[in-house]
Amino acid sequence: MKSRPFPEVPCVICSKPVDLRADLSADENGKAVHTECYVKRITSPQSGPSIATMAD
Template sequence: MKADYGWNEPYRAAILETDDAKLPHRLKAAKAAIDVRLHQWQSDHGGTPEERQAISDALAGLMGLRRELEARSQSAVCRICKRPIPLEDCKLDENGKAVHESCYVEAVLRLVANRSKAEQEPGA
């Protein structure tokens, strides 16, 4: 038998939402409903181990959804680490490809390190 918790409905609405424009609101509503439940636990009974497990699964699910949504709504994906880039951290490399500033700096440092190594070992 599957227990029906108060936060189930907003949670299901979030995981079943297919419209990216509505998803942020659904995620917020589901998270809020779970927060309310967690708050209740602190004041009265602590809920069942089953519900606790269900909540931790639900929170992980919501986090995954949020990451997917962020990834979809980002137009830029880092050429180096393949992760989405927040607009404020977006840099273009020498080929005009989007990269994280930190990834780009690392790549340049690696390149410089390799080059100076090659210079020290001529004919290697």
């Protein structure tokens, strides 16, 4: 049986578990995120998923 003092919460950005003891961070919606994932997200322009125009 596993007994963790902290439950693993998936990062809403990368879906990997967030270690709440080390990566206690939350986005504007209060969802658990890795600090670096959040920084990447807020520092990269995001047009939104509805606009599927990949300028490549």
